[in-house]
Amino acid sequence: MRINQGCFSFLPDLDDTQIAAQIGYCLRQHWAVAIEFTDDPHPRNTYWSMWGLPMFDLADAAGVMHELRACREANPEHYVRVNAFDSTKGWETVRMSFIVQRPTKEPGFRLIRQETSGRNLRYTLESYAVTAATEGARYAG
Amino acid sequence: MSASDLQGLSPAAPPASDMHIDLAAEYADAGIGDVLERLERDLVGLAPVKRRVREIAALLLVDRVRQRLGLTTAAPSLHMSFTGNPGTGKTTVALRMAEILQRLGYCRRGQVVAVTRDDLVGQYIGHTAPKTKEVLKRAMGGVLFIDEAYYLYRPENEKDYGQEAIEILLQVMENQRDDLVVILAGYADRMERFFESNPGMKSRVAHHVDFPDYANAELGEIAERMLAQWNYRFDPAARLAFDEYIALRRDRPHFANARSIRNALDRMRMRQALRLFESGATVDADTLSTLSEADVRASRQFSEPSAAARRDEPEFDSELDFDPERGADRIDY
Ligand SMILES: Nc1ncnc2c1ncn2[C@@H]1O[C@H](COP(=O)(O)OP(=O)(O)O)[C@@H](O)[C@H]1O
Numbered sequence: 001m002r003i004n005q006g007c008f009s010f011l012p013d014l015d016d017t018q019i020a021a022q023i024g025y026c027l028r029q030h031w032a033v034a035i036e037f038t039d040d041p042h043p044r045n046t047y048w049s050m051w052g053l054p055m056f057d058l059a060d061a062a063g064v065m066h067e068l069r070a071c072r073e074a075n076p077e078h079y080v081r082v083n084a085f086d087s088t089k090g091w092e093t094v095r096m097s098f099i100v101q102r103p104t105k106e107p108g109f110r111l112i113r114q115e116t117s118g119r120n121l122r123y124t125l126e127s128y129a130v131t132a133a134t135e136g137a138r139y140a141g
Numbered sequence: 142m143s144a145s146d147l148q149g150l151s152p153a154a155p156p157a158s159d160m161h162i163d164l165a166a167e168y169a170d171a172g173i174g175d176v177l178e179r180l181e182r183d184l185v186g187l188a189p190v191k192r193r194v195r196e197i198a199a200l201l202l203v204d205r206v207r208q209r210l211g212l213t214t215a216a217p218s219l220h221m222s223f224t225g226n227p228g229t230g231k232t233t234v235a236l237r238m239a240e241i242l243q244r245l246g247y248c249r250r251g252q253v254v255a256v257t258r259d260d261l262v263g264q265y266i267g268h269t270a271p272k273t274k275e276v277l278k279r280a281m282g283g284v285l286f287i288d289e290a291y292y293l294y295r296p297e298n299e300k301d302y303g304q305e306a307i308e309i310l311l312q313v314m315e316n317q318r319d320d321l322v323v324i325l326a327g328y329a330d331r332m333e334r335f336f337e338s339n340p341g342m343k344s345r346v347a348h349h350v351d352f353p354d355y356a357n358a359e360l361g362e363i364a365e366r367m368l369a370q371w372n373y374r375f376d377p378a379a380r381l382a383f384d385e386y387i388a389l390r391r392d393r394p395h396f397a398n399a400r401s402i403r404n405a406l407d408r409m410r411m412r413q414a415l416r417l418f419e420s421g422a423t424v425d426a427d428t429l430s431t432l433s434e435a436d437v438r439a440s441r442q443f444s445e446p447s448a449a450a451r452r453d454e455p456e457f458d459s460e461l462d463f464d465p466e467r468g469a470d471r472i473d474y
Pocket of ligand 1: 185187225228229234399400403
């Protein structure tokens, strides 16, 4: 099951030229661009691991693409996303975020129904990939 | 040959020999004529440098056309070394070079990031790589200007972290030629020694530009232009005194060509301000923008013994050492 998070996630995956173009757009808005990765893509897991520090003062997307290549190489079966942070007063928030790498196999999420008092049901989601394995070994294949 | 035949051709295939390209039009299209002309006009002297810049620009323009015709496939090497004494205009020319490279399409953004050893090399193990990479990322799409690049290499200390910075630089200079142009700047002799001990660096630097010292007359003209820029001028007597000043200043320690001139002018403006302030008289625009002979002659160059006479004295001279511009140089343009 393909995970849809952030911008463009209902489009086919962006290729590197398209990713660089989007990053170029972010830099022209003077947003700081950061790379993050995880193998726990639960929608409520907002805290992905940072790949280095957010990048400030870049003029060109090449620097980000360079880091992105390094991150992919180190984490070939992880989700990787690019965040663009707007530090302007009043915004001070992530303005754009999109996935730039996903594992080869995305088994998706299982819906768990927990019966509670009075035949009530509690629903929760659990990733098939995350449940059985430890961090780093989740999307191994 | 039909259009569909052409589409299958790889760039290395024989060129379309019947294609004609108007170099003058290419030149006009790129808009570098305007940059070269400004270089010619704005900078005093520097004839050999201007010629080299023209040569490089012409080479790149021709190369671009050759690429289009399939005569060249590899991107040209653009890394350069600018050698010469301090204040001979290396940084200034690097800014123009970035503009030329951008207009010719060899640099996407054309920004110049000026750094020294301290910006690249860290203090402890594991500090250097992130520092160097950070700078490289900022410079991507433009020009990385490394002032006094030879300080990166300290052969007397084998554990020096500079070597690590050099290695990262070399890698990027080789593999990311499209993303970054590196200009190494500094004294000619030290640069030569640096290249001798770092053949990898030497082989990656394609263009060498030598910056000669300015003649006294050129420094005089540079001074006039700087003053004009700030809406100041010398009165005739001050102008003559300044020529004397240049001759004296050249023989003193830490002489830094145009930069010394700029610093001297800054101090003279300060003296003029104090003189006007203390005189208590009313001022008009003319008085406010005129430097008088007294403002020039108050300089210590006129009262102190010459360099030869004070050779064995301990050397400390705050007026000469103080260089307000050094700090301002370390910025991204
Ligand atoms: N030929 C010139 N004409 C006018 N100003 C110059 C010239 N050469 C240098 N300058 C001025 O001198 C100062 C120092 O020059 P810079 O390019 O920083 O020298 P370098 O990098 O060689 O130390 C700058 O303020 C620059 O504007």
